[in-house]
Amino acid sequence: MLCPSERKYKWEEKEIFEKMIGEIWMNDLxxxxxxxxxxxxxxxxxxxxxxxxxxxxxxxxxxxEMSLVSFKETIDQLCEMDVxxxxxxxxxxxxxxxxKEIFNYLKLKNIxxxxxxxxxxxxxxxxxxxxxSNCRFSISLDGPEEFQIxxxxxxxxxxxxxxxxxxxxxxxxxxxxxxxxxxxNLQHIDWLIxxxxxxxxxxxRLQPVFAEGAAVKLEDNKELLSEKELDHLYKRHVELSxxxxxxxxxxGLGKFKxxxxxxxxxxxxxxxxxxxxxxxxxxxxxxxxxxGDVFPLYPYxxxxxxxxxxxxxxxxxxxxxxxNSESHIKLLDxxxxxxxxxxxxxxxVYVDYGRLIIERMNHN
Numbered sequence: 001m002l003c004p005s006e007r008k009y010k011w012e013e014k015e016i017f018e019k020m021i022g023e024i025w026m027n028d029l030x031x032x033x034x035x036x037x038x039x040x041x042x043x044x045x046x047x048x049x050x051x052x053x054x055x056x057x058x059x060x061x062x063x064x065e066m067s068l069v070s071f072k073e074t075i076d077q078l079c080e081m082d083v084x085x086x087x088x089x090x091x092x093x094x095x096x097x098x099x100k101e102i103f104n105y106l107k108l109k110n111i112x113x114x115x116x117x118x119x120x121x122x123x124x125x126x127x128x129x130x131x132x133s134n135c136r137f138s139i140s141l142d143g144p145e146e147f148q149i150x151x152x153x154x155x156x157x158x159x160x161x162x163x164x165x166x167x168x169x170x171x172x173x174x175x176x177x178x179x180x181x182x183x184x185n186l187q188h189i190d191w192l193i194x195x196x197x198x199x200x201x202x203x204x205r206l207q208p209v210f211a212e213g214a215a216v217k218l219e220d221n222k223e224l225l226s227e228k229e230l231d232h233l234y235k236r237h238v239e240l241s242x243x244x245x246x247x248x249x250x251x252g253l254g255k256f257k258x259x260x261x262x263x264x265x266x267x268x269x270x271x272x273x274x275x276x277x278x279x280x281x282x283x284x285x286x287x288x289x290x291x292g293d294v295f296p297l298y299p300y301x302x303x304x305x306x307x308x309x310x311x312x313x314x315x316x317x318x319x320x321x322x323x324n325s326e327s328h329i330k331l332l333d334x335x336x337x338x339x340x341x342x343x344x345x346x347x348x349v350y351v352d353y354g355r356l357i358i359e360r361m362n363h364n
Contacts, residue, residue: 028272041085043287050091053153058213066290068098077315086113094121119164138176143188176203207253234350254352268335
């Protein structure tokens, strides 16, 4: 069966369509649990501690880190589930007092994992730890020296990145660069691209800053990108992707509206036999806090109302009970509502769908 967009669906026929899709949707939900449990990715919030105080930080507090015992318990449970995609997040993960043991345990379990870092802790020991691990990672860089220092609220914010880049290059360690955009550094897109090209970096991700966490203050000061500026950022992204194809992989945090509508199954709007790719229901990512609480999506962005359970009660068991529960159905219904009312009906070019869903989850 085709996606809604491929059926040339008329939104004025909404009631008939929803009844038909709703029946298919519920039937598919019953059949897809095993596949869903096998293909989840996990985001582990290792620590909230950070040495920077970035102007756009998502954290509202900087206390709390996962104990080594809890981390190993989490990994052991994920191994039993045959999970093959794990991300470590923070805070700054290299401030965790047991980071060496954490990396070594992931190596022992032969787990591939990813993370983002500000690069401030990089030295030969960290590089060696990374080289011995099966990991992928990105370093945050948002513009030239003056902007980087100001935006990250840290005097060595730029020199730390340069040091980390040089160490990685010297040791032939591959990595990516991630940039967060506000009004002030929109002018630095080409500078950042050229930085990546010059340093032979293969992966670059650009992401606009939205009014979350500390960035609410940026919004109050009118420092966030306007709709027109967002449009410029995304169009420049497309232009640069074509210009540097083969030399640099460019990615954005969101997707173009046209792609979301054409492939709505990718975004949890519909799934199984009601979509052309037999995709699985949302969430595709599960978050775990330092305290071991389990959340749909990213734990540092959601309020406690969406908590699923705690690792002490068993991750697999908790997710098995969560699937098709009242909370899960509420999330799936929210996806469909956001898709219909805030994607299809609004005059937008590009949207960070995940951020939009999380924003709506926090208001429900």
